[in-house]
Amino acid sequence: MCEIVNVNFLNAQAGDSIVIEFISDTSEYVVIDSNLTKIDSDKINPAYKFLKNKNVDTISTLIISHLHQDHYNGVEYLLENFEIKKIVIPPFLSAKSKQYNKILDRYKKKIREFVERCSDDDVFQYGKSLAYLLHYVSNNDDKVEEASGKESILRFPGVEGVNATVYLPLRRIKGVLHNLIDNNDYDLNNFPAMNDSSIAFCLNCCGHKILLTGDSTFTQWREHKRQMSWDNITNLNINSLKAPHHGSKYDNNEELYEYCFDFNENREAKHLFISADGVRHPDKEVFDLINKFELIPHCTNFSKYCLPPSVVQFKPMTDIPKKMRTFLLNYAEKLAIPCQGDILLSISESEIKITNSSGMPCIYRTDW
Numbered sequence: 001m002c003e004i005v006n007v008n009f010l011n012a013q014a015g016d017s018i019v020i021e022f023i024s025d026t027s028e029y030v031v032i033d034s035n036l037t038k039i040d041s042d043k044i045n046p047a048y049k050f051l052k053n054k055n056v057d058t059i060s061t062l063i064i065s066h067l068h069q070d071h072y073n074g075v076e077y078l079l080e081n082f083e084i085k086k087i088v089i090p091p092f093l094s095a096k097s098k099q100y101n102k103i104l105d106r107y108k109k110k111i112r113e114f115v116e117r118c119s120d121d122d123v124f125q126y127g128k129s130l131a132y133l134l135h136y137v138s139n140n141d142d143k144v145e146e147a148s149g150k151e152s153i154l155r156f157p158g159v160e161g162v163n164a165t166v167y168l169p170l171r172r173i174k175g176v177l178h179n180l181i182d183n184n185d186y187d188l189n190n191f192p193a194m195n196d197s198s199i200a201f202c203l204n205c206c207g208h209k210i211l212l213t214g215d216s217t218f219t220q221w222r223e224h225k226r227q228m229s230w231d232n233i234t235n236l237n238i239n240s241l242k243a244p245h246h247g248s249k250y251d252n253n254e255e256l257y258e259y260c261f262d263f264n265e266n267r268e269a270k271h272l273f274i275s276a277d278g279v280r281h282p283d284k285e286v287f288d289l290i291n292k293f294e295l296i297p298h299c300t301n302f303s304k305y306c307l308p309p310s311v312v313q314f315k316p317m318t319d320i321p322k323k324m325r326t327f328l329l330n331y332a333e334k335l336a337i338p339c340q341g342d343i344l345l346s347i348s349e350s351e352i353k354i355t356n357s358s359g360m361p362c363i364y365r366t367d368w
């Protein structure tokens, strides 16, 4: 029976990587996404580093929320170096599907184009990671599980006493994505419909409910809400939310937050975790939601909206020529700067504790 659950939101720069540690007599690990980061020219996979530091050699479950590179880039570090008991993927990708070989051929063609088209090391890296992932899925059919909602149980090998329920993606997205890929109407890097296939699931540990959402979209959540209302469920009553899609204003709004949190009956503190991408996300509208609903924000990175406008417009910069100023601001915006860095949400029967590697609260917290 699991006694402590540690949810580690790792600072994966412009992407996601979450490692959950289930501690009882022994520990089991679940990894959700595994973005590769770059510090100077060194490539680092934060999930790999985290697990190696703990001398882990087995991953209970690896979940790839969806096929965007900021979520799977660098996944080969995990596939090559750990024994993985189970891999969970969105429902359109499993080798169990009749369409799989067709999809695989399309992807192979795309990866080839992708790699040949450019000499960019980063792009080559994405292609490589995707090729590893597809190879692994094709050859480990017995370990692959397709996740889909609107409510289904997700089990992690070796973990007991914790419930996980998959809410998204909804089943019908499978056909939609098959069609899009079939018609070749997609690009590996720019295929926004892929976010509709994001896996979102809720963990219930000692009564604390955490909703992990990948890049799930509001369209899908609205449909989820509609389908849940058939069973008279109108509120998910969670305690912690990983803001969908790095805090994009299109996928985070009042309606979603009112569906996820119970603001009327449940007076407990409510937490919002954001894997800011260091550039646009979180959008400034998300800070309005944080203030309106009095959520406690926790953010792995800064976005340019984290700071009040008076700070962003750096006063001394008026002395710098205008062109230079634009260059500097653009440059600064492209850097992922850790806000709180790695964030740890630790849950046990007796307490909920949230700490982070920078030791700083989110600048938007009003109570510090």
Ligand SMILES: [Zn+2]
Residues within 6 Å of the ligand: 015, 016, 068, 070, 071, 215, 245, 246
């Ligand atoms: Zn993403």
Ligand SMILES: [Zn+2]
Residues within 6 Å of the ligand: 066, 068, 194, 195, 215
């Ligand atoms: Zn995405």
